[in-house]
Amino acid sequence: GVLVFFSGLAPALLMAPAAMVQYTVIDPLRARFPLLVAAMIAGWLSVTIKCPFDRLKTLLQNDPSKQRTATELFAATVRESGITGLWTGYGVTLGRDMPYHLLKWGVYVQAQALFRATLTGLSPGAQNL
Secondary structure (H helix, E strand, C coil), rough: CCHHHHHHHHHCCCHHHHHHHHHHHHHHHHHHHCCHHHHHHHHHHHHHHHHHHHHHHHHHHCCCCCCCCCCHHHHHHHHHHCCHHHHCCCHHHHHHHHHHHHHHHHHHHHHHHHHHHHHCEEECCCCCC
């Protein structure tokens, strides 16, 4: 039925803290490192936190019986593969998400400079972010 569209929603919602961590650490990282390095570190941290939940979401969506819960799939994964089984697909997830994080923070910084310049009347290159 219609509920199939919401399979995997609970683990997806549990990924929100990973995004909050990323947004929290990006400014302190930008103060210490070049933007691309800061974005890579923040992105890596985000993927590392969210990967187990992404794995559970994928397992829920691909469960042919549609009868198992996220808790049951979590327990089965740990039982069959150990705790590291929750990070199955970590490298692929990192490869998928890292370009997105680099682009996101690059665009963010450029947009921030453009808006700041528009508000102050300076050219976008005249300010150091």
